[in-house]
Amino acid sequence: MSAAELPRDWNPPTLDDVRAAAQRIEGRVHKTPVMSCADINSMTGSELIFKCENLQRIGAFKARGAMNAVWSLDEEEAARGVATHSSGNHGAALALAARSRDMASWVVVPDNAAAVKRESVRREGAAVVDCAPGMNNREAALARVVEETGAIVVHPYDDDRVIAGQGTAALELLNSCQDLSMILAPVGGGGLISGTAIAAKGLNPSIKVIACEPAAADDARRSFEQGQRLSMDAPDTIADGLRASLGRRNFRIICDLVDDVVTVSETGIMAATRLVWERMRIVIEPSAAVPVAALLEEQVPGSSGVRIGVILTGGNVDLDALRWS
Amino acid sequence: MSAAELPRDWNPPTLDDVRAAAQRIEGRVHKTPVMSCADINSMTGSELIFKCENLQRIGAFKARGAMNAVWSLDEEEAARGVATHSSGNHGAALALAARSRDMASWVVVPDNAAAVKRESVRREGAAVVDCAPGMNNREAALARVVEETGAIVVHPYDDDRVIAGQGTAALELLNSCQDLSMILAPVGGGGLISGTAIAAKGLNPSIKVIACEPAAADDARRSFEQGQRLSMDAPDTIADGLRASLGRRNFRIICDLVDDVVTVSETGIMAATRLVWERMRIVIEPSAAVPVAALLEEQVPGSSGVRIGVILTGGNVDLDALRWS
Numbered sequence: 001m002s003a004a005e006l007p008r009d010w011n012p013p014t015l016d017d018v019r020a021a022a023q024r025i026e027g028r029v030h031k032t033p034v035m036s037c038a039d040i041n042s043m044t045g046s047e048l049i050f051k052c053e054n055l056q057r058i059g060a061f062k063a064r065g066a067m068n069a070v071w072s073l074d075e076e077e078a079a080r081g082v083a084t085h086s087s088g089n090h091g092a093a094l095a096l097a098a099r100s101r102d103m104a105s106w107v108v109v110p111d112n113a114a115a116v117k118r119e120s121v122r123r124e125g126a127a128v129v130d131c132a133p134g135m136n137n138r139e140a141a142l143a144r145v146v147e148e149t150g151a152i153v154v155h156p157y158d159d160d161r162v163i164a165g166q167g168t169a170a171l172e173l174l175n176s177c178q179d180l181s182m183i184l185a186p187v188g189g190g191g192l193i194s195g196t197a198i199a200a201k202g203l204n205p206s207i208k209v210i211a212c213e214p215a216a217a218d219d220a221r222r223s224f225e226q227g228q229r230l231s232m233d234a235p236d237t238i239a240d241g242l243r244a245s246l247g248r249r250n251f252r253i254i255c256d257l258v259d260d261v262v263t264v265s266e267t268g269i270m271a272a273t274r275l276v277w278e279r280m281r282i283v284i285e286p287s288a289a290v291p292v293a294a295l296l297e298e299q300v301p302g303s304s305g306v307r308i309g310v311i312l313t314g315g316n317v318d319l320d321a322l323r324w325s
Numbered sequence: 326m327s328a329a330e331l332p333r334d335w336n337p338p339t340l341d342d343v344r345a346a347a348q349r350i351e352g353r354v355h356k357t358p359v360m361s362c363a364d365i366n367s368m369t370g371s372e373l374i375f376k377c378e379n380l381q382r383i384g385a386f387k388a389r390g391a392m393n394a395v396w397s398l399d400e401e402e403a404a405r406g407v408a409t410h411s412s413g414n415h416g417a418a419l420a421l422a423a424r425s426r427d428m429a430s431w432v433v434v435p436d437n438a439a440a441v442k443r444e445s446v447r448r449e450g451a452a453v454v455d456c457a458p459g460m461n462n463r464e465a466a467l468a469r470v471v472e473e474t475g476a477i478v479v480h481p482y483d484d485d486r487v488i489a490g491q492g493t494a495a496l497e498l499l500n501s502c503q504d505l506s507m508i509l510a511p512v513g514g515g516g517l518i519s520g521t522a523i524a525a526k527g528l529n530p531s532i533k534v535i536a537c538e539p540a541a542a543d544d545a546r547r548s549f550e551q552g553q554r555l556s557m558d559a560p561d562t563i564a565d566g567l568r569a570s571l572g573r574r575n576f577r578i579i580c581d582l583v584d585d586v587v588t589v590s591e592t593g594i595m596a597a598t599r600l601v602w603e604r605m606r607i608v609i610e611p612s613a614a615v616p617v618a619a620l621l622e623e624q625v626p627g628s629s630g631v632r633i634g635v636i637l638t639g640g641n642v643d644l645d646a647l648r649w650s
Contacts, residue, residue: 033358035380039448054606055360116603123364274644278441281379281640283606315606319599 006248012256013160015202018167018195021068025165028071028100029063031172032056039279044295047307049180051173054284054315058092058124060241061169061192061313062156066093068165069154070101078103083151085131085138086121087113088241089314090156095126106151108141110134114240116318157191158247167195173309174203181306184291186313187211187220187261188242190250196311197257208259210300212291214238215263219245224254224261239269241287241314262300268293276312288313331573337581338485340527343492343520346393350490353396353425354388356497357381364604369620372632374505376498379609379640383417383449385566386494386517386638387481391418393490394479395426403428408476410456410463411446412438413566414639415481420451431476433466435459439565441643482516483572492520498634499528506631509616511638512536512545512586513567515575521636522582533584535625537616539564540588545571549579549586563591566612566639587625593618601637613638 035050053061070082081104084094091107098105107126109118110133122128131141146153155162169192170183183200187193193211200207213220217235223246231245246254254261264272272293273286291310294300360375378386395407406429409419416432423430432451434443435458447453456466471478480487494517495508508525512518518536525532538545542560548571556570571579579586589597597618598611616635619625 059606277608277644278642281384281608283602283608317603319602 006252010249012249012253013164013167013195013198015198017160017164018171018199018202021064021161021164022168022171024071025064025067025168028067030056032169034173034176035280035282037280040275040292045304046295048295049173049177049307049309050280051169051309051311052282053169054282054288054312058089058096058120059314059316060089060093061166061311062089062093063096064168065159065162065165065191065195066090066097066154067100069159069161070094070097070103072161073152077152081105081149081151082154083142083145083149084108084154084156085142086156088117089316091121091126092117092124094154095121095124099125104149104151106145106149108138108145110138114318114321117316120316155247157189157244158249160249162191163195163198163249163253165195166192167199169311170196170199170309171203173311174200177309179307180207180309182208182210182300182303183309183311184210184212184294184300185311186239186242186287186290187213187254188217188287189244190220190246190254192311192313193258194250194253197253201257208302209257210294211254211258211261212294213261213263214242214269214290215265217242218263220254221261221263223251224258227255237269238266239287239290241285242290262294264290264293264297264299268297272296283315283317284312285314285317288315331577335574337574337578338489338492338520338523340523342485342489343496343524343527346389346486346489347493347496349396350389350392350493353392355381357494359498359501360605360607362605365600365617370629371620373620374498374502374632374634375605376494376634376636377607378494379607379613379637383414383421383445384639384641385414385418386491386636387414387418388421389493390487390490390516390520391415391422391479392425394484394486395419395422395428397486398477402477406430406474406476407479408432408467408470408474409479409481410434410467411481413442414641416446416451417442417449419479420446420449424450429474429476431470431474433463433470435463439643439646442641445641480572482514482569483574485574487516488520488523488574488578490520491517492524494636495521495524495634496528498636499525502634504632505532505634507533507535507625507628508634508636509535509537509619509625510636511564511567511612511615512538512579513542513612514569515545515571515579517636517638518583519575519578522578526582533627534582535619536579536583536586537619538586538588539567539594539615540590542567543588545579546586546588548576549583552580562594564594564612564615566610567615587619589615589618589622589624593622597621608640608642609637610639610642613640
């Protein structure tokens, strides 16, 4: 998981890569349902089509990218197993993907990770490797795992296979619903939004792709505006899936294909989370509510009266820790 | 809403009535999705097919019965509007149904009803009539509404049209999934379980139909065992949708068609509620978790290794009031 700059000859994944990913993961992940909600439509003044990745395997879109990465390995690589560090959904996703190919997996989990997420990684069958919190400790622990096991590292977002895999959610959404004017997804490290932009712009160059971010973790917005990749150390947001800073590949794709990056308040995120639980009766994590919050807070120009796809990214919540007020 | 005995010549609704209800309400309520969950299957040792009525309009199966009742009225009756008393989902369901036919509706709501349910009745367009808590006060307030308005009363469960309407959930489930050995639903007043039994036994006499009830509100179990309809005053259970006592029609149908009534603990209900939220990422109310709790607590003989339909009845929860521990 290196921070080195990208090779000069790197080319981003294309719509064809997303389509190949969709074929590769077919039957191994869910084709998640789309839902709508009349109440939320009338509150936002838009017609929203929700792609329910909270109902995906392991409860998050991350299953797509990890599955594509694991099934892209050749036999020699697969025999070595896969490894990553993760305090969230990517660890469980990689464990699930490895298990689907009868491979070993190692996931480095920092001591301060939520108990529910650690348990989920273990339940999916990974060897959990504990480490002290902090990116340096995580990288060091992962390097030791790789040295000892020879496992292939699968980065949670700065990886072409992962980006193409995450793009399959938008591909499915747009194939099932062809008249969307706009598509919204949250941005953290940028795996989902970059795959989404590749799929959406590839299918329809005129569709608007909007990245949505907590104002308290606005590295993507600032990076997008200033044209250089900025990072942020431990941003304080309830949207725990969006605390990572943009990856190198992800930043490049966002600059090329994303139309705008908008930000929302923490109270807006919690209000939108609650609204979806109460009116749609589905569990989403706060990170997933960020695009809904952006619409409710009127942060998305041109959203009024049009049909908009919204990717609800995940539903893994620590119910004991959640506080509504 | 009279407690008088049933007329001697009363005949319960039949499978044909459920089928007619399904036609009548088609396009006016959702065909709700079915879901499964590998984790819960392995915990219960059964293959469970969940019928997600929490994703129904107004967030509960009650939309079905109310819609069938309202669209069964002739023009003269419809012009008078409809009325009921309700502290829960039936009020919102009746308001929704009345609105779908451009009819007036009045719902008597006791002062101690949850704010979220009162608000939902109002949002669906009913005139909310406040009253003091207690069945006598509710009946008296409803009688005044009827006297003043001439509205037709639609009882929440002791009504043939409502029973046939509620049966459409099982009809859909069994039509989409034909190899179920057993079907489980909660029992409160008995509208859902009686309609479910009519549909299920009508389609397949060998299927087992099991009613599930909080042990703290076990009037249905005791009534079923003793062969006489017993009532219970204000039972203390978290499953607020199941506090009503069996209706007259419902009791007769249950005695004829239901195979068993099983009961579960309050801690089992909360554990099952939480399990569904966490593993299926959908919001269900505690009443809906009662059949899941019955399976987890091994209260359902013959459930091991077989395919079982479970009706998840509703998802209207007061998030501020919910406590997990």
